[in-house]
Amino acid sequence: MSVILTGGQSFDQIASVYTLDPAYGVAIQNYNNMQGQDITGKKFYLNIPDTWMLPQYAGKQIDLTQTSAGGIMSTNGPGGVPAWVYLVGLGALALFMK
Numbered sequence: 001m002s003v004i005l006t007g008g009q010s011f012d013q014i015a016s017v018y019t020l021d022p023a024y025g026v027a028i029q030n031y032n033n034m035q036g037q038d039i040t041g042k043k044f045y046l047n048i049p050d051t052w053m054l055p056q057y058a059g060k061q062i063d064l065t066q067t068s069a070g071g072i073m074s075t076n077g078p079g080g081v082p083a084w085v086y087l088v089g090l091g092a093l094a095l096f097m098k
Contacts, residue, residue, distance in 0.1 A: 007064040
């Protein structure tokens with residue numbers, strides 16, 4: 001059994017990224033007894049059979065709670081600080097070092 005902790009992604013977004021077929025979105029919804037529910041923008045714990053998952057994700061827990069609703073992996077750095085803050089800091093440091 002695979003587990004996905006959602007971070008606002010829809011069933012279809014999860015299925016298209018982590019399962020063998022994007023059509024599994026409805027199956028994931030039914031498997032978790034969430035027929036007719038919209039999970040977009042919310043956090044949920046979903047169970048997904050390993051036989052539906054892409055091989056690299058089967059049997060794992062995937063935490064998407066720090067990702068955008070589109071399913072793009074988090075760009076946060078250490079401590080949850082957005083990566084752009086670190087980049088701005090490094091850029092400023094580079095300017096002042098000259």
